[in-house]
Amino acid sequence: MPLEEVDETETGLRARLVDVGVDLVAQEGAQALTLREIARRAGVSHGAPRRYFPTHLELLSAIARRGFAELGKRASAVVEHGDGPAPAREQLASLAGAYLQFALDSRGMYELMFRHDLLESGHLGLRDTSLPLFGRLVELVGVARPDLDARLVAGALWANLHGIAQLWNWGSLQLATGAEDFAPLLHAALDAHLGSGE
Known part of the structure; x- marks a missing residue:
């Protein structure tokens, strides 16, 4: 079973990725904002953000x-x-x-x-x-x-x-x-x- 919750809507996951990024930049600064780290903290596969945000x-x-x-x-x-x-x-x-x-x-x-x-x-x-x-x-x-x-x-x-x-x-x-x-x-x-x- 993939890390992402199957019932989460696309907009829900998209918003969650942004929420995680906002928290991460507040805690660790802009240099910490990698796709991999945001995905890890959001509890999704490292490729998941690319479905919603094609580029970093x-x-x-x-x-x-x-x-x-x-x-x-x-x-x-x-x-x-x-x-x-x-x-x-x-x-x-x-x-x-x-x-x-x-x-x-x-x-x-x-x-x-x-x-x-x-x-x-x-x-x-x-x-x-x-x-x-x-x-x-x-x-x-x-x-x-x-x-x-x-x-x-x-x-x-x-x-x-x-x-x-x-x-x-x-x-x-x-x-x-x-x-x-x-x-x-x-x-x-x-x-x-x-x-x-x-």
């Missing part, structure tokens, strides 16, 4: 899509709260803070989500999950600073936030700046890209 890249993309969905939920939660919309700069600070906190809380997933080879694969649908968040960043920058090219400033700000996240996760920024949390760095990045807040 497609399975990694499905796992990363879960990360983008979680990041999107966190971003929405901090931007769309309260009695009414906060000023754009305040929303940007909240959005950027949620992004950095996600990078701290989900280091392995964060690393996987921003691998260039995954984002480059437009036919896998990952851009459909990742670009709306960038679009929101562009929109808020445009409201906060209508005199600037919002797309370029948002791109530079995102690159800055990504650098903060990576260097913070590696311990480099704490060592270099003596900062105990990333909030001062976040505010400095916003000031650098948007000008000093009132």
